[in-house]
Amino acid sequence: MSRSLRHGRQSLAIPGPSVIPDRVLSAMHRPMPNIYGGELVDTSLSVLGDLPAIARTQGHAFVAISNGHGAWEMALTNTLSRGDAVLVVDTGLFARAWAQMAERLGLEVRWVPTEDGYPVDPAAVEAALSADDAQEIRALLLVHVDTATSVLNDVAAVREALNASRHPALLMVDCVASLCCDRYEMDLWGVDVTIGGSQKGLMVPPGLGLVWANEKALAAHREASLRTPYWDWEPRLKDGPHYVKYCGTPPIQHVFALREALDMLIEEGLENVWWRHQVLADAVRSAVDAWSTPDGLSLAIEVPTARSNAVTTIRTGSVDPDRLREIAEEGAGLVLGIDLNDSPIRSFRIGHMGHLNPAMLLGTLATVESVLIGMGAELGGSGAAAAAASIAPHLQG
Numbered sequence: 001m002s003r004s005l006r007h008g009r010q011s012l013a014i015p016g017p018s019v020i021p022d023r024v025l026s027a028m029h030r031p032m033p034n035i036y037g038g039e040l041v042d043t044s045l046s047v048l049g050d051l052p053a054i055a056r057t058q059g060h061a062f063v064a065i066s067n068g069h070g071a072w073e074m075a076l077t078n079t080l081s082r083g084d085a086v087l088v089v090d091t092g093l094f095a096r097a098w099a100q101m102a103e104r105l106g107l108e109v110r111w112v113p114t115e116d117g118y119p120v121d122p123a124a125v126e127a128a129l130s131a132d133d134a135q136e137i138r139a140l141l142l143v144h145v146d147t148a149t150s151v152l153n154d155v156a157a158v159r160e161a162l163n164a165s166r167h168p169a170l171l172m173v174d175c176v177a178s179l180c181c182d183r184y185e186m187d188l189w190g191v192d193v194t195i196g197g198s199q200k201g202l203m204v205p206p207g208l209g210l211v212w213a214n215e216k217a218l219a220a221h222r223e224a225s226l227r228t229p230y231w232d233w234e235p236r237l238k239d240g241p242h243y244v245k246y247c248g249t250p251p252i253q254h255v256f257a258l259r260e261a262l263d264m265l266i267e268e269g270l271e272n273v274w275w276r277h278q279v280l281a282d283a284v285r286s287a288v289d290a291w292s293t294p295d296g297l298s299l300a301i302e303v304p305t306a307r308s309n310a311v312t313t314i315r316t317g318s319v320d321p322d323r324l325r326e327i328a329e330e331g332a333g334l335v336l337g338i339d340l341n342d343s344p345i346r347s348f349r350i351g352h353m354g355h356l357n358p359a360m361l362l363g364t365l366a367t368v369e370s371v372l373i374g375m376g377a378e379l380g381g382s383g384a385a386a387a388a389a390s391i392a393p394h395l396q397g
């Protein structure tokens with residue numbers, strides 16, 4: 001027996017997997033159905049039909065039984081050929097991991113660097129594309145929100161850079177972290193391939209990789225030599241037996257989970273979902289601003305418009321972020337996100353994606369403040385009070 005405050009329900013504030021709504025968990029709790037017809041097939045078809053709307057596209061949605069890494073591979077192998085070059089915007093850890101995968105698939109990786117704490121510079125993208133006279137670059141890979149730094153990149157500005165350079169490369173955007181948290185407009189912004197995953201803003205357990213493709217991407221698919229049997233879009237595009245949509249047995253529990261989560265998103269309305277994330281993320285940023293001191297805590301992203309509404313990376317100054325997370329988890333039942341940057345400036349992360357309300361978020365922020373006080377951290381003021389004040393004007397009874 002030992003004395004601890006860590007009782008009650010554990011709070012999860014990591015940037016994925018996110019909190020799963022009870023409605024979604026309940027929807028998964030069912031016996032195995034007939035997989036060749038009936039409710040499962042109807043539900044799966046309705047899910048595939050509703051997925052384009054959440055990426056704001058008229059394009060086609062593919063669902064892989066995989067995590068986000070699998071969706072990356074599905075996107076690359078279906079649209080590119082061995083030896084093609086891809087231009088990768090180096091926004092952080094996730095961009096680098098995606099590029100490594102491209103390299104291992106036999107693609108040639110070229111880089112557009114970014115500055116620590118800043119989003120993509122569209123002029124640098126335009127310069128890199130304009131220098132590619134032979135048009136060897138077949139795709140531009142951009143991570144919308146890089147979950148390590150929490151930077152939010154301006155996709156529309158990158159599209160303009162592509163247009164300005166008159167370069168035909170496909171624009172592929174990783175929205176695994178940002179989908180249903182930060183505003184995203186696939187068709188309006190001229191994105192050709194969008195990549196998502198089930199376990200972040202979509203509020204479904206990990207296990208589904210999502211890829212959306214427009215007509216230009218589907219045309220590239222017909223020429224692509226990297227296609228492999230499992231990931232290949234071709235059988236999945238056909239109106240054949242439902243079995244082939246997943247290249248085998250459907251992910252039954254996940255299909256029902258995704259149906260329920262989409263229902264929740266449709267009931268709330270995507271614009272309202274984005275608004276709620278904005279209000280809650282503003283509260284996190286208010287808290288960090290209140291805590292911050294010249295040598296202490298601060299937001300990792302310098303540019304206010306480049307801060308994600310899904311996740312926030314907080315630099316800790318002289319506070320040890322690993323110790324902070326340990327006390328939060330062991331002492332208070334709060335799980336915070338680890339430091340994923342290779343920068344000497346240490347950080348931790350708060351995930352604020354998906355199934356989240358002010359009670360949950362203010363609990364997280366006040367608990368972090370309590371841990372900081374207990375560690376003797378120098379604080380500029382009360383972040384919990386600042387966050388409460390930031391949310392106050394938006395509460396409706």
Ligand SMILES: *Cc1c(COP(=O)(O)O)cnc(C)c1O
Nearest residue numbers: 067068069094145147176177197
């Ligand atoms: C989480 C994440 C991934 C990877 O997803 P997995 O499901 O862990 O493979 C890729 N990109 C971004 C931006 C992410 O946040």
